[in-house]
Amino acid sequence: MDDSAVSKPLREDRLARSIADLANIVRTLEEKGVSLRATEQPIDTSSAAGRAFLQMLGVFAEFETAIRRERQLEGIAKAKEEGVYKGRPASINPAKVRELAAKGLGGTEIARSLGIGRASVYRLLKESA
Incomplete structure (x- = not known):
C-alpha cells in the first residue's frame, strides 16, 4: 500500500464472517494491487x-464463534428442560386455518385473510391431514 492511500482503523476480528470470506477479501484486495495493513x-x-x-x-475467530453458538444452544436446551424457555408464542391459529380450508378456501385466500404466509398454511394443512 502506498503512502497516498487513506487508512481507516478496523478491528481485525470484524473484517470477515468466515475464513472463506476473509480469503475472498484478501484475494479481491490483491487483484486490485492493494495490501491490508493492520x-x-x-x-x-x-x-x-x-x-x-x-x-x-x-481461524481462531471462527472457532470462537462456533464455541459461542454451541454454548448458546446448550443453554437453550437446558432452559427448555427446566421449563424456563418456551419459545415465542404461536402466531397462527391452526384451528382457524382448518376451518377456512373446510369452507373451501384455497391456501392463498387463507393466508391473505389471516395475514400469514402461504407456506405456513400448506404446512399446517399437511400436518393435519
Whole structure:
C-alpha cells in the first residue's frame, strides 16, 4: 500500500464472517494491487508472515464463534428442560386455518385473510391431514 492511500482503523476480528470470506477479501484486495495493513496487529498482507498471521486470526475467530453458538444452544436446551424457555408464542391459529380450508378456501385466500404466509398454511394443512 502506498503512502497516498487513506487508512481507516478496523478491528481485525470484524473484517470477515468466515475464513472463506476473509480469503475472498484478501484475494479481491490483491487483484486490485492493494495490501491490508493492520495498525494494532502484525498483519501486512504484502508479506507471507502477515498473510499467515491474518489467516490464523481468522481461524481462531471462527472457532470462537462456533464455541459461542454451541454454548448458546446448550443453554437453550437446558432452559427448555427446566421449563424456563418456551419459545415465542404461536402466531397462527391452526384451528382457524382448518376451518377456512373446510369452507373451501384455497391456501392463498387463507393466508391473505389471516395475514400469514402461504407456506405456513400448506404446512399446517399437511400436518393435519
